[in-house]
Amino acid sequence: MRLHRNLVFATIDALAEIFNEGSYADKVIEKTLKRDKRWGSRDRSFIAETTYDIVRWKRLYAEIAEVKEPFKREDLFRMLAVWCVLRGVQIPDWPQFEKTPERRIKGKFDELSRIRKFRESIPDWMDKLGEEELGDKVWTKELSALNSQAPVVIRANKLKTTPKELAVKLSEEGIETTDLRNYPEALELKQRANIFRTNAFKDGLFEVQDASSQRVAEFMDVQPGMRVVDTCAGAGGKTLHLAALMENKGQIIALDIYGNKLKELKRRAKRAGAHNVETRSIDSTKVIKKLYNSADRVLIDAPCSGLGVLSRNPDAKWKLQPDFLDKIRNTQLEILEQYSKIVKKGGKLVYATCSVLPSENQKQVQKFLKTEAGKDFKLLREKSILSSESGYDGFYMAALEKS
Numbered sequence: 001m002r003l004h005r006n007l008v009f010a011t012i013d014a015l016a017e018i019f020n021e022g023s024y025a026d027k028v029i030e031k032t033l034k035r036d037k038r039w040g041s042r043d044r045s046f047i048a049e050t051t052y053d054i055v056r057w058k059r060l061y062a063e064i065a066e067v068k069e070p071f072k073r074e075d076l077f078r079m080l081a082v083w084c085v086l087r088g089v090q091i092p093d094w095p096q097f098e099k100t101p102e103r104r105i106k107g108k109f110d111e112l113s114r115i116r117k118f119r120e121s122i123p124d125w126m127d128k129l130g131e132e133e134l135g136d137k138v139w140t141k142e143l144s145a146l147n148s149q150a151p152v153v154i155r156a157n158k159l160k161t162t163p164k165e166l167a168v169k170l171s172e173e174g175i176e177t178t179d180l181r182n183y184p185e186a187l188e189l190k191q192r193a194n195i196f197r198t199n200a201f202k203d204g205l206f207e208v209q210d211a212s213s214q215r216v217a218e219f220m221d222v223q224p225g226m227r228v229v230d231t232c233a234g235a236g237g238k239t240l241h242l243a244a245l246m247e248n249k250g251q252i253i254a255l256d257i258y259g260n261k262l263k264e265l266k267r268r269a270k271r272a273g274a275h276n277v278e279t280r281s282i283d284s285t286k287v288i289k290k291l292y293n294s295a296d297r298v299l300i301d302a303p304c305s306g307l308g309v310l311s312r313n314p315d316a317k318w319k320l321q322p323d324f325l326d327k328i329r330n331t332q333l334e335i336l337e338q339y340s341k342i343v344k345k346g347g348k349l350v351y352a353t354c355s356v357l358p359s360e361n362q363k364q365v366q367k368f369l370k371t372e373a374g375k376d377f378k379l380l381r382e383k384s385i386l387s388s389e390s391g392y393d394g395f396y397m398a399a400l401e402k403s
Contacts, residue, residue, distance in 0.1 A: 025314065130356075158185060163185060213238065298347070336351060377401065
């Protein structure tokens with residue numbers, strides 16, 4: 001691989017914004033890729049993948065390069081030089097890469113690879129927490145899986161197509177997929193591609209949704225004609241899956257505290273042909289109280305640490321702080337206590353997170369069952385999905401029934 005100056009400089013600019021200004025990697029990359037209309041798919045892939053790679057391995061690369069935050073421009077070039085050496089990419093004869101100590105880089109890498117927090121490039125506190133909650137063996141495997149690049153998985157929209165029909169249509173547009181045996185509506189891309197430009201996407205035939213995330217709507221055990229409330233709907237990936245499983249019959253009320261996310265959900269629902277979705281912004285407690293004891297099914301896709309999705313959001317490793325985890329656990333329990341009141345007698349509640357930590361998952365459910373709000377519920381079943389076992393995102397879900 002030969003490095004091109006304009007692509008390297010764009011990558012360095014993106015890294016400076018992500019590391020020094022605290023911007024979200026996905027937003028920065030999206031903006032960076034619009035800088036030059038002449039860039040082809042390979043150029044864009046280089047910028048996106050190299051940026052994500054250096055974000056993912058920030059601690060390891062900074063340690064090898066002997067640089068500290070906030071990173072100066074020359075520091076970022078030193079980290080990029082480390083990336084080149086470890087990836088076997090030829091370092092160009094540019095002033096920014098003068099005197100790159102290739103042998104020392106390889107030696108330092110071998111030395112640091114014996115220490116998990118450097119090998120897996122993770123903050124000390126997060127490494128300690130993961131080991132405490134999951135045990136040394138499981139956490140070591142999980143960290144390795146979460147540092148792999150996430151595959152691109154899509155969900156065929158059964159309101160409009162089947163996975164087989166979708167695979168054929170995408171193939172006609174030059175995108176090859178494989179079906180996933182244990183995920184009835186999922187297809188995985190054989191190679192990364194901009195699938196949002198396809199006619200299949202514009203026609204609402206699929207949504208991008210990780211295989212583990214697709215388990216949540218299935219876990220809800222919904223039937224056509226039910227009244228379902230998705231309490232933390234966001235932009236609606238799971239909402240739209242529920243609409244498809246309900247065959248557009250019945251009612252789905254999608255709630256969120258962020259109105260802009262619900263606007264996006266409306267756009268997506270229109271494209272998907274999901275007509276049984278109604279959005280409501282949670283701008284006061286009245287919105288929730290009006291729904292008490294009315295729903296057959298309630299989904300709480302709770303805000304969480306996101307430790308199960310580090311493979312697709314590697315910058316979360318550096319943004320998360322220990323005090324945030326304490327706050328989010330309190331929020332999770334408050335949401336469970338408040339939103340569980342929406343479930344009617346005989347109805348079911350599903351609590352889900354994209355975290356692998358028991359303190360956000362099993363322990364939260366057990367705490368909830370001991371509260372006044374939880375005394376009428378019983379745990380029917382729960383499922384923990386580890387990235388190291390599934391090859392997809394880490395997830396947790398629990399189904400509870402109200403007596």
